[in-house]
Amino acid sequence: MVSIPLRVLSDLLCQALALAIPNKLECRAIIQKLLDAYLDVDVADYMLNPLCTLSPTMQQKLVEALNRLKKQEPIQYIIGSTYFAGNHFKVTPAVLIPRPETEEWVTFLMQHLTNPTSILDIGTGSGCIAITLKQRFPEAVVTAIDISKEALAVAAYNAAQLGVAVRFIEFDILTDPLPASNWSLMVSNPPYVRMQEQTLMHANVLDYEPHLALFVEDADHVLFYRRIIQLAARHLSPNGTLCLEINEALGKKIVDLLHLANFKQISLYKDMHQKERWVTAILEDNH
Incomplete structure (x- = not known):
C-alpha cells in the first residue's frame, strides 16, 4: 500500500x-x-x-x-463512461463518444419542443439522445434504431441503468423499410465525416471510435441525410419535426434537400464553436 x-x-x-x-x-x-x-x-x-x-x-x-x-486512446473508453445531459452513459469502442455539440442541440430541442408524443432516434449509438429525450418527455413513446448489435446492447444497458423505457431495434437505415408508423419527432446524428477529412482527424478519434458511425464515402457524402429525409417525409406526423446533426461543410446541401422534400420552417443552427451543427425542419400538413 x-x-x-x-x-x-x-x-x-x-x-x-x-x-x-x-x-x-x-x-x-x-x-x-x-x-x-x-x-x-x-x-x-x-x-x-x-x-x-x-x-x-x-x-x-x-x-x-x-x-x-x-x-491516444480516449479517456472515456478507458473508464468506460462519459457524461451527457446530466447522466453518466456507458461507452465502449462499439459506440461514438457523445459530444458536447450533440448535447447542445438535444438541450435546444428539449427547450423548444412541446411534448412530442412519439420519437424516433436514427443511429442511436450509446442511446444518449433517445434516453435523454425520453427523460424530458416521459409520456412520449421512444424508438431507437441502429445497424450495430453491439451499439444496441450498450444503449439498452444505459436505458436500463437509468430506468428509462426505450424500444431498441436493429435496423439498416439504407435498406430496411421503417414500420408503418408515424412519429412526431425524428432525430439523427448520422455518419457525416467524409473520407477525405480523415487526415484532419486526431488519432484518438480515427484509431479508436467506430468508423461505421463516423464516415461516409466521398462519392455520396449526403447519402444518409437524403435517405433520412426521404423516410421522414413519409413517416413524420403532420407538423412533425425533424432534427439532424450535420457536417459543418454540408449545411446548405442539407437545407436544399429539405426544401426539395417539401419541408418548411427549415432552420440551420451554429454550435458553441460557431460552426453549422444542426438543422430543424417541419413537415407541414398540406393534406
Whole structure:
C-alpha cells in the first residue's frame, strides 16, 4: 500500500503523460477524470489535497490506464463512461463518444419542443439522445434504431441503468423499410465525416471510435441525410419535426434537400464553436 497526496499523484501522472498530451490543461483534465473514476474523488478533494491510499491493484490499473492514454486512446473508453445531459452513459469502442455539440442541440430541442408524443432516434449509438429525450418527455413513446448489435446492447444497458423505457431495434437505415408508423419527432446524428477529412482527424478519434458511425464515402457524402429525409417525409406526423446533426461543410446541401422534400420552417443552427451543427425542419400538413 502507498499513501500519497492526491494533488501530488495527479502531478506525477500528468508528468508521465506530458509527451503524449503536451497541453497541460487538457492533460490535467484527463488525469482528473481518471482519478475521479478510479478513486471516486471530486474537485474539492483536489483542493483539500487529502492523502489517498493506493493498493497494488490500483497502482497496476493506473499504470495500464497511462499506457493506454499514451497511445491516444480516449479517456472515456478507458473508464468506460462519459457524461451527457446530466447522466453518466456507458461507452465502449462499439459506440461514438457523445459530444458536447450533440448535447447542445438535444438541450435546444428539449427547450423548444412541446411534448412530442412519439420519437424516433436514427443511429442511436450509446442511446444518449433517445434516453435523454425520453427523460424530458416521459409520456412520449421512444424508438431507437441502429445497424450495430453491439451499439444496441450498450444503449439498452444505459436505458436500463437509468430506468428509462426505450424500444431498441436493429435496423439498416439504407435498406430496411421503417414500420408503418408515424412519429412526431425524428432525430439523427448520422455518419457525416467524409473520407477525405480523415487526415484532419486526431488519432484518438480515427484509431479508436467506430468508423461505421463516423464516415461516409466521398462519392455520396449526403447519402444518409437524403435517405433520412426521404423516410421522414413519409413517416413524420403532420407538423412533425425533424432534427439532424450535420457536417459543418454540408449545411446548405442539407437545407436544399429539405426544401426539395417539401419541408418548411427549415432552420440551420451554429454550435458553441460557431460552426453549422444542426438543422430543424417541419413537415407541414398540406393534406
